[in-house]
Amino acid sequence: MSLEVRNLTKHYGDKLVLDHLSFSMPGPGVYALLGTNGAGKTTAIRMMLGMLARDEGEALWNGQPLKPETCNVGYLAEERGLYPKYRLLDQLLYFAALRGVNKTDAMTRIRYWSRRLETDEYLFPTRRGPRGSQTTAPSLKADQLSKGNQQKIQLMMALISDPELLILDEPLSGLDPVNTDLFKSILREEIGKGKYMILSSHQMPTVEEFCTDITILDRSKTILQGNLNEIKKSYGRVNLRLKTEEDAEAQIRAAGIEPFSEKPLEYELRVTGDRQANELLRRLAEAGISVVTFDLREPSLHEIFVEKVGKADAAE
Amino acid sequence: MLPNKEEYGGIKQVFTFSLQQYFKQKATFVMLLIMLLCSVGSVFIMSASMKRGQNANRDGEVLYILNESPYALDPAELPDYLIPETVEGSGEDWLDRLNGENKNVLLWIEPAQEGGWRIRACTGEDSKVSGTEAARIASFGRSAFRSARLAAAGADEEQQAAAFAGYSAEAVTQKEFLAPQDEGGEPFDQGRFLIGFVYAIVAFMLVSMSVSYVVRAVAEEKSSKLIDQLMVSVRPLALIWGKILAAMCVVLAGILVIALGMAVTRTILGVESLPGGVSIGAVLAGLGAKDLLCILLSLLLGYLCFSLLGGIAGSCSAGEEGTETAATAATLLSLVGYLIGIFTSFSGNRVLQTVVSLVPMISAFTAPARYISGDISFWILLLSWVIQAATVLLLGRFCAAVYGALLIHRGEKIKLKQLLAIFREQKGVRA
Numbered sequence: 009m010s011l012e013v014r015n016l017t018k019h020y021g022d023k024l025v026l027d028h029l030s031f032s033m034p035g036p037g038v039y040a041l042l043g044t045n046g047a048g049k050t051t052a053i054r055m056m057l058g059m060l061a062r063d064e065g066e067a068l069w070n071g072q073p074l075k076p077e078t079c080n081v082g083y084l085a086e087e088r089g090l091y092p093k094y095r096l097l098d099q100l101l102y103f104a105a106l107r108g109v110n111k112t113d114a115m116t117r118i119r120y121w122s123r124r125l126e127t128d129e130y131l132f133p134t135r136r137g138p139r140g141s142q143t144t145a146p147s148l149k150a151d152q153l154s155k156g157n158q159q160k161i162q163l164m165m166a167l168i169s170d171p172e173l174l175i176l177d178e179p180l181s182g183l184d185p186v187n188t189d190l191f192k193s194i195l196r197e198e199i200g201k202g203k204y205m206i207l208s209s210h211q212m213p214t215v216e217e218f219c220t221d222i223t224i225l226d227r228s229k230t231i232l233q234g235n236l237n238e239i240k241k242s243y244g245r246v247n248l249r250l251k252t253e254e255d256a257e258a259q260i261r262a263a264g265i266e267p268f269s270e271k272p273l274e275y276e277l278r279v280t281g282d283r284q285a286n287e288l289l290r291r292l293a294e295a296g297i298s299v300v301t302f303d304l305r306e307p308s309l310h311e312i313f314v315e316k317v318g319k320a321d322a323a324e
Numbered sequence: 325m326l327p328n329k330e331e332y333g334g335i336k337q338v339f340t341f342s343l344q345q346y347f348k349q350k351a352t353f354v355m356l357l358i359m360l361l362c363s364v365g366s367v368f369i370m371s372a373s374m375k376r377g378q379n380a381n382r383d384g385e386v387l388y389i390l391n392e393s394p395y396a397l398d399p400a401e402l403p404d405y406l407i408p409e410t411v412e413g414s415g416e417d418w419l420d421r422l423n424g425e426n427k428n429v430l431l432w433i434e435p436a437q438e439g440g441w442r443i444r445a446c447t448g449e450d451s452k453v454s455g456t457e458a459a460r461i462a463s464f465g466r467s468a469f470r471s472a473r474l475a476a477a478g479a480d481e482e483q484q485a486a487a488f489a490g491y492s493a494e495a496v497t498q499k500e501f502l503a504p505q506d507e508g509g510e511p512f513d514q515g516r517f518l519i520g521f522v523y524a525i526v527a528f529m530l531v532s533m534s535v536s537y538v539v540r541a542v543a544e545e546k547s548s549k550l551i552d553q554l555m556v557s558v559r560p561l562a563l564i565w566g567k568i569l570a571a572m573c574v575v576l577a578g579i580l581v582i583a584l585g586m587a588v589t590r591t592i593l594g595v596e597s598l599p600g601g602v603s604i605g606a607v608l609a610g611l612g613a614k615d616l617l618c619i620l621l622s623l624l625l626g627y628l629c630f631s632l633l634g635g636i637a638g639s640c641s642a643g644e645e646g647t648e649t650a651a652t653a654a655t656l657l658s659l660v661g662y663l664i665g666i667f668t669s670f671s672g673n674r675v676l677q678t679v680v681s682l683v684p685m686i687s688a689f690t691a692p693a694r695y696i697s698g699d700i701s702f703w704i705l706l707l708s709w710v711i712q713a714a715t716v717l718l719l720g721r722f723c724a725a726v727y728g729a730l731l732i733h734r735g736e737k738i739k740l741k742q743l744l745a746i747f748r749e750q751k752g753v754r755a
Contacts (some may be wrong), residue, residue, distance in 0.1 A: 021745075059555045060729070076557055077330060083556040089549025094345055105337040106557035165553055 009070050010034050011173065011204055016055050016065035018048075026051050027228045028065070031221070036202040038195075040215045040236075043225030044317055049208045050086055052225070053175055057083065069173065080107070082171030086178045086208070088162050090150035096131055096161055097147035100168060107169035117168055124194060125160040156187050163191065173204045180211055192217070212310040222309075224316055231320045232312070240306040247311070248277040248285055251301035252292065259295050263288040279304070334558035338566025342541065346574045359578050363585030371593045385427040387461065390415055392434045393441055393469070395476050401468035402431075403461060415446075422448035429453055431465045443469055520693040523619065524665030527626055527689045528658060529582075530575055534627055535634035535654040537571035538564075542638030543647040560727040561720065568631040575627075618692045618705060625712040626688020630658055632719040639730035640743065657685065665689030674699055681708050684715040722747060 011033040018026040026048040033039050043049045054060040056067040058075050069079040091099055097118070104114035122131045130153055135145045150158060159182065166174065179195070180188050195218060199205065209215055215222065216236065224232040232239065248265075250256065251274045260267040260275065265288060269275050279285045285304045292299055307315075346352050387406035390413070391397060399408045406429065411418060415432050422430055429445055436442040445462035447453045474484050542564070545551055554563065637650035668680050668690050677699045681691040691708040694700045725747045 054552070057556055059552065075330070076333070081556050083553055085549075085552035087549045087552060089547075091345075091544065091548045091550065093349070095348075098341070098345070098348075102337065102341040103553075103557070105341070106334050106554070162553065 009036075009172065009204070010068075011074070012068045012071075013052075013056060014066050014068070016052055016067070017063045018051055018055060018060065019063055024228050026055065026225075027230075029223070029225070029230060030065075031223050031233060033204055033206075033221070036199075036204050037221070038199060038205040038207055038219045040219035040222040041206060041208040041225070042210075042212075042215065042222055042313060043208075044227070046227075047225035048228045049225060050177060053083075053177060053206070053208065057081065057175070074173075079173055080169055080171045082166035082169060082174045084163055084166040084174075084176045084179055086181075088159060090158055090161060092151035093149055095147045095149055096153075099150065100131075100161070100164060103165045104168045109169055114168065117170070118164065121164045121167060125164060125190065127157060127160050127164075130157060130161075156183055159183065160187070163194070167194075167198070171203070173206070174198060175206045175208075177208045178210065179207070180209065180214055212308065212313060216309045224313060226317050226320045229320070232316045236309065239312065240309075243307045243312065244281050245285070245304045245306055246279055246281065247305050247307055248275075248279050248288070249301060249303040249305075250275040250277060250288075250299070253298040253300060256292055256295075256297050259291040259297065260288060263291055331559045331561040332565065333562055335562040335566045335569075338558060338563055339569045342567050342570035343573055346570060352574060356578060356581050359581045360585045363582040364589045367586050367589040367593060385429070386425075388418060388428065388430045390418055390430060390432045390434075392432075393472075395469065395472035397433075397465075397468045397472050398475075401471055402464050406461070419446055419448070422446065423450065424448070426451045427453065429458060429461055431461060433465070433469060441469065519696050520668065520690070521666060523693040523696075524662050524689050526579065527623060527665065528662035530579060530623055530627055531630045531658040531661075531688070532655045533575045533578065534568075534571050534631050535637075535658060536651050537574060538568055538631045538634035539638035539641075539647055539651040539654065541567045541571060542635050543641055543650070546639065546641075561723060564632070564635045564723055564727055565720075568628070568635065571631065572627055615692075615696050618695060621709060622688055622692040622705075622712075625709060625716060626661075626685075628716045629685055629688060629712060629719060630654060632716065632723055633657065635723060635727065636719075636730070636743075639727055658689075661686045661689040665693065668694065678704055681705070682711060684711050687712060 013032065014030050016026055016029040018024075029048070029052050031039065041049050041052065051060065055062050055065070056074060058067075067074040072078040074081075090096070100118050101111065101114055104111075104117070109117070118131065122128050130148045133145045133148065134142045137143045150161070153161070163179070166176070176195075180191055183191060192214070195205070199218065205218075207215060207219060219236055221234065222232070222236050222239070223230055250260075253273065255273065256275070257267050257269075260277065263284060265277050265279060265284065267275055268277065277288075279288070282304070289299070289302060385406060387402060387408050388411045389397060389402075389408055390411050402408055415430075415434060418430050418432070422428060426448055429447055429451075432442075432444045432446055434442050434444075443462060443465045445458045445465060447458050451458075471484060474487065479487065545554075545563070545567075558566075634651070634654045637654045638647065641647055641650040664680055664686050668677050677690070677694045681687050681694050681700050681704055687708045691700070691705050695702065695705040726743060729746045730743075
């Protein structure tokens with residue numbers, strides 16, 4: 009199986025909102041679609057899924073146009089909601105029916121995901137009978153749930169058809185740390201099953217944690233694309249975190265580096281590469297300064313993103 | 325023009341879910357209960373008002389007849405619910421007496437000062453007899469007096485009928501004169517008016533309720549913010565058709581409840597005729613299976629047209645706060661059709677009736693009633709259906725092009741110009 013997106017382009021009137029976006033996923037994995045607000049990520053996803061007409065381009069799944077009939081897609085949209093006055097179980101069964109899942113299988117899956125996402129008390133609540141026995145009550149209505157719990161139900165809707173391709177638009181936004189970890193564990197479970205996943209998020213650490221390939225969009229254009237590790241390698245190890253027991257500012261300056269410190273004796277430094285870092289380490293040793301931390305690393309995705317978008321904006 | 329099969333995938337699931345949710349809502353049952361109560365209540369009111377009209381003075385009330393003319397009135401021509409009592413004496417004295425008898429009426433025929441005769445139905449100051457009822461009695465008196473005069477002149481019933489036969493006067497051109505008979509007008513007919521009137525009411529009820537349901541369903545869809553997730557599995561056209569059909573079932577259930585409520589109450593109360601004396605049995609017996617089929621098909625096409633309009637209007641609205649405006653716009657359009665349906669029932673002009681039977685949207689309110697009344701031929705009705713069906717397909721195509729884009733749309737309400745731009749854009753490259 010493979011996903012291929014070719015030259016997706018969209019205008020709203022005279023305004024270009026997506027400019028020839030192309031990427032591919034030849035095998036299972038997680039692909040990140042990143043970008044500033046309004047860069048065109050959601051438009052790209054909607055066009056891929058056939059919700060918006062395309063001015064140009066195509067999205068192919070196994071060489072066939074990507075549509076509900078050719079690909080089992082699960083989608084968690086950025087704009088989230090549920091029918092507020094309808095019961096949760098009805099809504100989940102409705103989504104399952106739309107995806108062609110029969111009621112028995114749907115119930116089995118709902119029970120599984122309900123346990124995993126800890127929503128049994130909303131989907132299968134119990135009440136005490138007149139003689140103290142427990143009986144099952146109807147599931148709650150959506151407006152009786154907190155936002156975080158509604159988000160769990162929406163994730164269940166995306167997963168209920170056991171999709172081959174899972175598209176998650178800001179899946180972790182608005183979640184507390186406990187539920188963030190819960191969602192992450194489910195993402196890992198799905199990745200482990202060999203799913204194709206497209207992740208759109210502003211949470212760069214999460215993208216770094218899960219994604220192998222990325223596209224960064226800015227104002228409709230692709231400004232960076234490729235394998236995340238290779239992109240990072242191309243930048244080299246240029247970030248140095250230094251912690252010493254004595255003041256090292258003079259040695260840092262002597263090595264040709266601009267010192268930056270937010271806390272006493274702790275420095276976040278930008279070096280040109282390994283050679284300059286080694287030069288600094290030598291000077292520190294010669295000066296008899298005790299080094300507590302000397303961490304030379306590649307730039308984070310956050311830094312790459314900010315730098316790339318900043319450059320693109322400056323060039324405009 | 326017809327959308328492909330994939331566009332309709334999921335329509336059954338949308339329909340089933342929407343219908344289930346309608347019947348799980350208390351509001352639906354409250355609405356059906358209100359409809360039932362209204363239908364039962366309306367028959368009660370109709371029955372009571374007819375009894376009041378017919379039997380206002382039945383409790384031993386008397387129609388005093390003070391006839392100063394030489395013509396003897398036939399009591400059979402006077403209201404049968406009054407006890408006629410021929411009296412003599414002064415009219416003023418009888419009027420004084422009526423002040424103490426608040427249910428009795430004096431029919432006073434006296435010579436007029438300017439010559440001829442003056443006929444009055446008089447009631448006392450505190451009379452419980454309404455002015456309308458008194459006028460009705462006076463009218464009976466006038467008719468009986470006219471017959472009595474002709475009888476006195478030696479005219480038998482046949483001659484009287486000939487003397488009172490209706491006639492009309494009109495100005496015509498040579499072309500109009502030479503035109504076939506059925507191109508001309510016909511005098512007003514109560515039964516024909518009634519069919520048009522009742523059909524227009526039913527059509528208006530069906531359409532206005534449906535439009536309101538569909539607009540609300542679409543607005544709910546927009547405000548739920550689920551649309552992106554839904555559209556992965558179902559196309560916009562299937563989504564709106566599923567909702568339209570579910571709303572249709574709810575509205576039909578409402579109309580069925582009304583019809584059943586009225587029929588049962590009518591049977592229990594023994595109401596045999598409508599106000600104006602038109603027999604319900606005669607009207608229903610006059611409608612054959614073919615007529616009913618014509619009515620149902622026209623209602624269905626009209627319903628679909630207006631529901632699609634409601635769907636577009638709902639998706640043009642800027643969230644739930646714009647729902648009322650959207651529903652009002654679509655309901656106003658149906659109101660225009662309803663009023664035209666009523667007014668053409670009065671008209672005897674067949675050209676006008678043919679035109680309003682062919683104009684899409686309006687024809688839903690007029691065509692079958694005009695066909696049943698014999699104002700238009702079956703071929704005109706058939707042409708009207710073809711035009712309506714084409715309108716449904718066109719609106720469906722329009723919906724297919726703009727509905728998805730409008731559902732995703734947030735912000736200000738869409739104007740017609742923008743709507744057409746979206747249509748052109750979506751019509752281009754489809755996914």
